[in-house]
Amino acid sequence: MNQITVYTTNTCPYCTMLKNFLNTQNLAYKEVNVQLDQTAANKLVETTGQLGVPQTEINGQWVLGFDPETIMNLVK
Template sequence: MKQLLSHIELVEALKTNPDAWLLLFKRGSEQSDCAFGNYAKAAEKVEGASFLWADVNEVKDIHPVYQITTVPSLMEFKGGIMVNVVKGCHQHEQFKSLFENKVFTASQASEEKPAKNVTVFTTPTCSWCTTLKRHLDANHIRYREVDVSKDQKAAEAMVRRSGQQGVPQTDINGQMIVGFDRERINRLLDIR
């Protein structure tokens, strides 16, 4: 793993290895420290990829270039271009799966749709949540799942954004969808 101290260092790193992962985080923040620890643990277990990190306490010129407004954010670069952003703290196994999936799907790059930032708010007992997740999985849509029964802050943020308490709710690039509205989800995610 390599620490970056400026956008210029990122540009140089991408010249050497245009397929890379960059974690932007804020040291001292619980979510960011969680993400950094799990990112580092996962990076140790995956070979053949370039793993970078930058602390926004020290580096102020990377996140504005890529319009990253929240940290922690894991940025995926292919061919030197940012193609995906995964926000929040995830278990090291989830990070590892992302890294390995990137290696596995690299040959399919020409067929893939541009990545969307998708978050699914769920509870363990919600049958429509399961239906929604199966639909996303069947269409190879990457998403982050937030169990609002275990994360009170996420539940409050979800209600503030949509005005609704029920699940499932889906955030697709900032647009909230309440319930399993297949047509709207398909339209926003370009699923045919």
């Protein structure tokens, strides 16, 4: 089972595209809205050095932005 977490904000069109892509691939994910969760936002910057969204953690690997090819390479 894949562990997928998508970090998003309310106003990010690529976040919506990414979630739609995961849904069409039938990949379950957890969404963390960093706009609403400052602690998660701080942790994200500490972990990846990036505040931009979407950022997706897949089985411990990070994907920055909307990158379906990399996502499909990382899922089991």
